[in-house]
Amino acid sequence: MVWLGHNLRNRPLLAQHAELRGAPVLVSLADAFARPTYMERFFSGCVRAALGMTGPLMIDCGAFSWLSQALSARRSIDALLKVYANSTADFLVSLDCPPRPDDTRSTRALLRRRTLSHLKRLAEFVPAQQLLPVVHGHSVREILEYCECVERICGNVPQIAIGGLVPLMCSGSAFAAFSYIRTDGARGDRSHWVGDSISLVRGCFPDSLIHVFGVGSATTAIAVLALGANSVDSMSWRRAANYGAILLPGRSERFPTARADRKPSRPVVSPTDVSLIAACLCPVCKSAAKAEKRLRLLAECYTNRAIHNAWTVLSEVAKLRAALSAGEAETFVQSRLLKTHRLYKPVMERLRLAAT
Ligand SMILES: [Zn+2]
Numbered sequence: 571m572v573w574l575g576h577n578l579r580n581r582p583l584l585a586q587h588a589e590l591r592g593a594p595v596l597v598s599l600a601d602a603f604a605r606p607t608y609m610e611r612f613f614s615g616c617v618r619a620a621l622g623m624t625g626p627l628m629i630d631c632g633a634f635s636w637l638s639q640a641l642s643a644r645r646s647i648d649a650l651l652k653v654y655a656n657s658t659a660d661f662l663v664s665l666d667c668p669p670r671p672d673d674t675r676s677t678r679a680l681l682r683r684r685t686l687s688h689l690k691r692l693a694e695f696v697p698a699q700q701l702l703p704v705v706h707g708h709s710v711r712e713i714l715e716y717c718e719c720v721e722r723i724c725g726n727v728p729q730i731a732i733g734g735l736v737p738l739m740c741s742g743s744a745f746a747a748f749s750y751i752r753t754d755g756a757r758g759d760r761s762h763w764v765g766d767s768i769s770l771v772r773g774c775f776p777d778s779l780i781h782v783f784g785v786g787s788a789t790t791a792i793a794v795l796a797l798g799a800n801s802v803d804s805m806s807w808r809r810a811a812n813y814g815a816i817l818l819p820g821r822s823e824r825f826p827t828a829r830a831d832r833k834p835s836r837p838v839v840s841p842t843d844v845s846l847i848a849a850c851l852c853p854v855c856k857s858a859a860k861a862e863k864r865l866r867l868l869a870e871c872y873t874n875r876a877i878h879n880a881w882t883v884l885s886e887v888a889k890l891r892a893a894l895s896a897g898e899a900e901t902f903v904q905s906r907l908l909k910t911h912r913l914y915k916p917v918m919e920r921l922r923l924a925a926t
Pocket of ligand 1: 850853856878
């Protein structure tokens with residue numbers, strides 16, 4: 571499952587299409603900090619109704635915003651409880667304090683204590699079915715200890731999330747040289763860490779849904795799901811649309827048409843990509859018969875691109891699920907992930923192991 575990161579400013583974006591109204595969406599309280607009127611408008615009643623959506627809803631507390639507002643921990647939690655107390659959202663993300671891979675041991679311990687104390691308070695008021703605890707770590711031991719603490723506070727949680735992976739996922743990250751000792755004693759790198767952290771959390775909570783935060787691109791979302799996560803979230807549909815780009819199955823981001831006044835930061839749709847546009851069943855592409863017209867629609871409007879991209883992310887994840895059920899995941903992933911993708915090797919290793 572993929573949760574589409576939804577910006578409150580573009581509220582009607584998905585809701586205006588019946589085919590997308592039931593999509594799982596993730597909204598952040600950080601948006602309400604940027605515009606305080608949003609707090610009353612969206613978070614005082616039923617957020618789902620305010621968005622015009624009908625499907626699963628997750629509310630992220632926007633941890634970085636809370637912390638950067640320099641609110642005291644007490645005030646932060648009180649404000650969060652006010653929103654969470656009567657929320658009908660499916661998942662309410664606990665207020666976490668993610669460590670960076672280069673934080674000192676004492677800083678990491680301090681951040682963990684804070685995260686767990688927030689979780690403890692939230693667990694007293696938020697039903698277990700809704701509360702989404704978040705674990706962090708950059709070693710096997712850290713993840714296992716975090717899971718033990720969560721279990722002590724919340725018991726056998728129905729769902730749990732892994733956070734703090736963003737700095738490791740980013741290409742060109744300052745943490746490209748990150749390494750750790752795997753459970754078999756071998757040294758692992760950041761490519762292994764994503765799959766290993768999912769496996770470690772799975773070992774502690776075998777029946778819980780595992781969400782992985784901040785995976786980035788639609789392709790990486792497929793890789794992380796193939797590595798065993800039950801759900802991920804992605805902003806790529808909006809981010810790419812914002813840059814004027816579209817998502818296509820098995821391709822990197824593309825510009826729909828050539829434009830002389832634009833930096834050539836992405837390739838333009840090529841003749842071999844046109845069949846993918848022609849086959850697209852999104853509400854925007856379906857409104858035009860010819861691929862040329864579809865590309866024009868996508869080129870001229872952010873909303874059209876965002877709708878097409880959201881549809882593409884959702885349908886790609888649905889295709890992965892179908893491939894996993896049919897025992898064809900290896901072939902599917904090979905058609906979507908380049909061999910140079912950071913997660914290609916760990917994903918193929920996992921799928922081959924699962925097939926034996
Ligand atoms: Zn489309």
